[in-house]
Amino acid sequence: MKASTKGILTGTHNLSGNEACVEGAIAAGCRFLSGYPIQPAIEIMQRFLERAPEVEATYVQMEDEISALAALLGAVWTGKKGITATSGPGLSLMMEHIGLGVMLETPCVIVDVQRVGPSIGIPNSPGQGDMMQARWGSHGDYEIIALSPSSPQEMFDFTIKAFNLSERYRTPVAIMADEYVAHIREKVVIPPAKEIKIEPRNYYKGPKDKYLPFKRDKNFIPPMVDIGNGYKFHVTGLTHDDQGYPIMNEECQEYNVHPLMWKIRRYVDDIIEFQETKTEDAEVVIVSYGAPSRTALKAIKQARKSGIKVGSLKLDTVWPFPEKRITELAKKVKAFVVPEMNYGQIVLEVERCSYGNANVVFVSYAEKEVDNIDDLLSAIKQVIKEKEARKGIIEYHT
């Protein structure tokens, strides 16, 4: 399906990441935002409110992040596409309802503009400390899709992509941006509506009385209906059967929850996207996402100048994790270097998937500027000298 022309600001703009995110949401057909102001995600709410009258969108500032996500889930069931924007502390509060979103298989988009944590941390400084939280933060078993943009243009593109993924797989999708990407201003090209692909909601078309809200179709995704059309359906956050009625036993738990994982896991190859640069001949590959991947590209150039063959694997989709690609690369390369603005999260996944075939070096950007390439370079230089395979994550201290 093509996007509706309504409200799409086709053309070239100079936008911050947060603003680009809102434009992406509007282009994707999002007409509902509920949120609670928090640095550094406020501009998403602001921009959405400014644009709301034009596209007749609904905006509500709720009393906290808990209710913001609850209201969003409610609104989605009325047929709207919805988004909420927050940062670490807000994401922590949303955890319970991410679980509800997963259990009710409600498509929605959650933007997390990461800042330095834990707790209040430093509100206006970039961080990437919520990556594992996005995957594991709510109780119980679930799979989630998380995208990580590295520029305002990607904020725009990924927001549309996030909506499409969420509608296709009926699941909450997280956009794990960071303060750096959210606040830099760059050129953002918004294409004409007809070039924007939109995933329509998977609506149920059969007879009204036969509708089962969690009956999976041939693609393994249950079709939805909107409230108010006489389907009289029931949904619950309790473990349930196809009809949405709670059944609390082992069998139903298996029947209900296992497919929540499968419905993502069986499509990982369709979902996962990454960008590779010069990995064909690389001895060292920098695995990165978000803002540090910009630094990685700079570092490659520098390193190649000094004769070290370095490549880059930039993860557009962080969750599900591109296990296969890492495992393949691990067999070819000597080492992975993972720069992150935290104290080691995704690097654990890289270590896991390299099965001891490549050394894994962690470079923490929690204590330095994003555009600092010196540490990255020195890590590359040191690991290239490393003779043997080392177990465990290596951190070179400067």
Added chain:
Amino acid sequence: MNPIITAFAKGIKKSGVKPSRISVPSDIPFEPEVVKHLGVDFFHTIRGRAIAFGTGLKLGNPDLIVVPFIGDMMTIGGNHFVHGGRRNMDLLIICVNNFVYREIGGKSAPIQKCEKEQTTTQKFSPYSTFEKPFNATHLANSCGAVYTARWTALHTDELANSIAEALNKRGFSVIEVLLPGPNYYTSIKETDSNLLNFYYKNSVIKNGEAPRFVTITPKEKIIVGKFIDKERPTFIEQYNAQLSKTLGDKFTPHGGKNG
């Protein structure tokens, strides 16, 4: 914030309470130097949880005098506010109201641009212009507060007196302080400091006014004063009384005799 802190310092002095007994859990950051000057223990807690945190402080050590400063106008922490009042937890709430709610009309842009570096708690709020604000006093009273007062930040003396009075009062006390924030009186095109002056001038003191009638509307004068001052057993008093009744000698009152 400064006029409020000044009044707080004055209030502490006037009340005769030893500052080291006072703990301030707050969701508004204080200047560290101010804390040293005041001589109190200060906890900058996360948004909305100052009252809940204070409840723990008080029950952990009943000798403390706990004064939560809340800036979020009961948005995210509204629940703790009403429940604190219901329990009559021995807390003095300083509720800094900077009018983040506004009535419709007047302004061209619905929300203020966020250009300056701000922390979450130095509140910028895009509270949309069509929401009715809480009447904090009425709400506090309806959930059981024993002391409520409202002053603008310029009523320094009155505010200090109220604080002194409330510091010596047992139970859930609420002092609402009006501080200029985003433009509320949309017809007045004034800078913040002048706006404060405007609040001051546009207010009228009506001690003992019924809480139901002290709603702040753009068209009328702001009613300030002390509205409620009543007695009700605090949580700890009630706890000690009830448990002594049912447990008798087996029970040691929490926090000693004085609660």
Added chain:
Amino acid sequence: MATLKTKSNELIHPMEHLLRMDRIPHIWCPGCGIGTAVTAFASALEKSKIDLDKVCIVSGIGCTGRVAGYVKLDSFHTTHGRAIAFATGITLGNPDLKVVVFSGDGDLISIGGNHFIHAARRNINMLVICVNNFIYAMTGGQVAPTTPLSAYATTSPFGCVEPPFNIPYIADSSGAVYVARWTALHIRRLTNSMAEALNKPGFSVIEVISPCAMYYSRINKLGDGLDMMKFYHDNSEIKHGEDTKNLDIGFQTKITVGKFVDRERPTYTESYKKWLSEIKRKK
């Protein structure tokens, strides 16, 4: 009012078309009043003549939280305390719907207290039916913010030390446009109230005092469900328009019931629409 429909000679209860009969019997204990409140709600749905396709019901967690699972409307059983927040999203997403939040005192007033006061302040268009049984029954009888002083509960084994909320008062002071309280015994008045509120735009609250025969009455030695009903019968007093501040409930004291607040205020949706059009006009 009851008409018997027969299908293959089976007896069919007149409410069956409004209930999910495949889920009956429900989980509530013998002598519980929630079933009665559901019957009243079902009759109110008929009485109000509201389009049943356009009504949806949201519940939280707890005994009363299960109501959504038994009423044949678009129904949502959400997380603990967040029913009102979830319903806010629904009513803003599609303002044509009438959302009913049917949940318990612990769910709505304790953990969901913030959403309760804020939705009332915003005057979100919804009907909140709060079944108050003075205790957390689903988890086995813990003290609730409605448990009367000195009443016993499993987490106040020596008597409750916290004064309870006066739900109508707090609803009133936060800005609800319709506030009523009935016991599960005042079924006809309760039905009328519900029917009236279903047709009223804005935030309406109906508190239903219900016996909890399994926990509240057992722990406090108040007999069974019937004994509690008898107590309500003898001790409730109808006072329409009573000032909400006088509606406190003590342990086994008189209960004032009636319709206390019925006023007009623009709803959130109306204000929002007005605001949208104003902005548009300016541009």
Added chain:
Amino acid sequence: MKHWRTPFDIEEVKVPQGEIHIIKDRCKGCSFCVEYCPKDVLEMSEEYNAKGYHPPRVKNPENCVNCGLCEMLCPEFAIWSTLKEENED
């Protein structure tokens, strides 16, 4: 039938005759219907239903005036009344 005063139209108004229907196995034996039936139509029975509770049974069928109170009060949707005359006519 006792009245606290004699209605002046008692001669003209025909008292409706109701018929009680009970789904025994839904009953959880709360006895609300028995207690609050204004016409003393019902009583609790000795038998146990499948759940192990004593369901109500009709004691004085002729007394039922189809007021519907039992139906409204029943938390289990297990009892209701219908108008009998209609069936007879």
Added chain:
Amino acid sequence: MAEIRFAGYGGQGIIRSGIIVGKGASIFDNKFATMSQAFGPEARGGACSSQLVISENKILYPYVTRPDIFVVMSQEAYEKFEPELKEDGLLLYDSDLVKLKKKREKIKLYPIPATRFAEELGNRIIANVVMLGFFTAVTKLVSKEGMEKAVADSVPPRFKELNLKAFNKGFQHAQDGN
């Protein structure tokens, strides 16, 4: 090792039965006993059950899969759990409340009108204790003394006598009838 399931409807003291037998076995008879139970609404509205494993050694697997002994006090519970019972298991049931359907050949049946006995003793709430007395006599898994101590230990002092009376009533019934 013996696996036991107690079942009935909410309010019959099914879970307490499990606790009392477990207590008798583990504290007063010095065996190992692990009790687990069904919780929440299902324990009140419909069939509720508790499961007990008694063994001479440490119990690893805490749940009952195929009980050796099934003690049942309501029709619904009987229908729900009866199929689990072992081929040569023991079925103890309240003869007023449970109507047996099909008979499995090797299963040994032990009926007792426990609720009626309890009502005769003055309170139907002690039906479970009557059943426990019967259980003790029939199964001999736990000593009578141990069970009596466990019963006395598990009820408020003022009800001690009544409960012990109920226990002995059930115990006696087994001695008389079977």
Added chain:
Amino acid sequence: MKANPRNVNTGIYYIDGDVASGQGALAAGCRFIGGYPITPSTEAAEAFAKIAPKAGAVFIQMEDELASIASVIGASCAGVKTMTITSGPGYSLMMETIGFGAMLETPFVILNIQRGGPSTGAPTKTGQADMMQSRWGSHGDYEIIAIAPESPQELFDYTIKAFNLAEKYRCPVMIMADECVGHMTEKVVIPKADEIEIEPRRFYNGPRDKYLPFKPDKDLVPKMVKAGDGYKLYITGHTHDEKGYPILTQNSKVKTQKSTTRRLVDKIKLNADKIIELKEENTDDADVVVVSYGISSRVAVRGIEKAREKGIKVGSLRLVTVWPFPDKKITELAKKVKAFVVPEINYGQVVFDVERCSHGEANVILIPHGGAGVHHPDDILSAIEYASKENKKIEGIIEHKTKLEKLIFEEGYKLKE
């Protein structure tokens, strides 16, 4: 330090795990519990509410989980030992404040009786699916300690241990029990007070004006003071320096990130060897090692015994502390064994860390279970059998198909309650 006899109800009891934990908390010197009822953890709160007032401790039921955890941290700052009690959904609500507690380095204990998830899930049934959440649930970088007990007796013992660890390392300690253990009734022996070792709070006793709230000792843990003792504390959830003052500018960020946030991670990571408690059996000559925790390790034993009867050399490694994860131990074992078998009552959480630490040297087999029940011993046996026969190195986690999975998705089992 020994426990205070006033807090210890010495004796032999037949109680469930929840109640045992409440007793354990009191014995450990807990003075304050803020809680909110949630199945299946409520009994622990009820037990504490009942026994606490007689020993001078307080139980308060707060309005929600957000408030419970905030009040617990507050009370900890006031100088008492504290705990909160919850289960999955409540735990999710606590996430923001857990990060706050980690940032403030306040000692407190969370008892999480895990149930079937996600969302409301199966409240009255068991699960182990909050394991990763306990490690990663709050935003930002921090480390916690998590303990997984397997019986009511252990719930008593490890609740005391949890308090001790919390005081020692000044960090949140989670007791990750599950419904099965919490609701299981067994014999629990509460020893005499002088047999219970208690870790006192690390109070500062130097000169008042020299006190720096976040200046660490050698083991990277700073000393505490009580609120109200005249130290003019300035404590914030912002990233802070040693004085506790907030840092908001980029320039000073680098330094403080190193001295505070990194320390939050390092104080656990570097002390991991002292914290980690493992129970190892027959791993010396094992071909296959079953790695498990909590109730799974208990039910796995039946499967292991059956496998031994068949002549398979199988050992077991029980993680008593799940976090910090015993990286070294797993890496060591991986070199020796053919495969790890990991039964978890979830669809794969801790198994990822087993996979990570085995560095491709041993196969990793997951026996998943959705919850609401425990593993069938036959599933564990068949996984062990498979593991011992498979001679190829396989990359990636091998998900063992359970009987239940086959039953439901292949044999068309009809769901019924």
